[in-house]
Amino acid sequence: QVQVLESGGGLVQAGGSLRLSCTASGLTFDRYAMGWFRQAPGKEREGVSCISRSGISTYYADSMKGRFTISRDNAKNTLYLQMNSLKPEDTAMYYCAARYDYCRDTATAYTYWGQGTQVTVSA
8 A cells, every 4th residue: 555645844934944755655666756746725736846766857846946956765765845945925735746657747647645744934
């Protein structure tokens, strides 16, 4: 049984930083591209970032470039998202997702999802 679990969310002031983590079990981690998505109240789920199976290739939504860094440790079956220079508009539930093979930018392309971790950025 595949399990995906996010952690690291919380309340932070604008300009601050948070590091999200996601652990996945029950799958061969290094065969899956891993993505971060987020969803704010009343808005659609949007892609934040994705990292290839090896970790060599990374992709970011335009509004996150230069502020967020995605990484993974395949030996620990763990995905990370370092978020710097946070803004109030980054407030959302952040989800980790796994997709066999390569990155895609649409949520429907991902098979396994965590329950999410809340990030709240105060002004």
